Amino acid sequence: MAKIPTKRRPAAHADATRSRIVTAAVTAFANRGFEAASTREIARQAGVEQGLLTYHFRNKDSLWRAAADQVFGTLREGVVERLTAAMEVSPDERARELIRTYVRTMAAHPEFFRFIVDQGHRFDERTDWLVDTHIRPAFEMMNQLGMLRVAGGDERKLPHALFALLGASTLIFSVPANCYRLTGVDPRDPEAIEAHADFVAALLIP
Amino acid sequence: MAKIPTKRRPAAHADATRSRIVTAAVTAFANRGFEAASTREIARQAGVEQGLLTYHFRNKDSLWRAAADQVFGTLREGVVERLTAAMEVSPDERARELIRTYVRTMAAHPEFFRFIVDQGHRFDERTDWLVDTHIRPAFEMMNQLGMLRVAGGDERKLPHALFALLGASTLIFSVPANCYRLTGVDPRDPEAIEAHADFVAALLIP
């Protein structure tokens, strides 16, 4: 009586399997970088055999792109969801709250930053794809929301504002071992996240 | 008549070989991370055979520490050298100039940031060693120089100030492919470096 798939979703179980693989891939790629992440370890984490990965994804490169889709998709949902609550406050306070929201989202998804740093120094196809598919839309959304007002309306300062904001907001959550060993503060603690959100918001919108 | 070593420095040539290996290792570890960097590729870049690496360094871990010593040593020299020129200006302007110097040094050595990010999320022996040996002394020097005045004298804000400064100053130089593809600005250009130094200095010391 087991394994009777419905007519409408014969592949529901396969979708779940595929999803588990992608989730395991996100962790592996973020923790170890593209080359060092092993498809065997990803399969093991997802509870499947390595051969199945080539059924759902052609090769390691395709799996990486699926992982990137999930990382940026989750991020987009998180930010957009929190931004729908329209704020009737001053532009400065609105920008500050956007930045605090941004910091909290980064804290919840440190894998995002490592994805970018691991890939961002390679002038290759994957970087072109990542920027065109995911990073540019995010950049334009942040700009339209007024989060980059720190550039003072000078378009030439936008790149510096973007990477300064991203680096200031996110680095601490991507190197928790360094931060904890160095300062005793664990950046995964909720209080540390709020403290960093307040600090960065005050820094960028004084 | 070749290969007549002097009495005092019989190993001068060996030292040069060792140094070439370390230099190649710095590049490899920064570009690809600890696991993905291969000792064979490092040996090839240094113009030696792989077996020689275990003569000069016990294993990959020891080689990584030697590479870290070189990265942080170079950085320390660069910063200290530039700071000896005492500045008789206001504390604010002095802090700004220190931060500009810091940004320029980071731009000249993007491998520093990738060393930290690649290692900083692992709670292991290497992180403990890196923090205790290199990061903490650098942190204390920055604090004593007044570069973390953005914390406003509040000791609890120091961790946030440190990682915000480091991230804001350095990220852009560590992801040049992202920045160039996204904005058209190549952060390796001297004008871009100066623009970022000015931007970050103005951001942290308004």
Place this chain on the structure above:
DNA sequence: GTCTATAATTAGATAGAC
């Protein structure tokens, strides 16, 4: 001090059974 050879392990990709 440097190289050659190789052992033991692991990598990604593929073919085919079920």
Place this chain on the structure above:
DNA sequence: GTCTATCTAATTATAGAC
């Protein structure tokens, strides 16, 4: 859809020649 088996190549570490 999932797994088993295997191929080729690359990995770190080691032993020993010179």
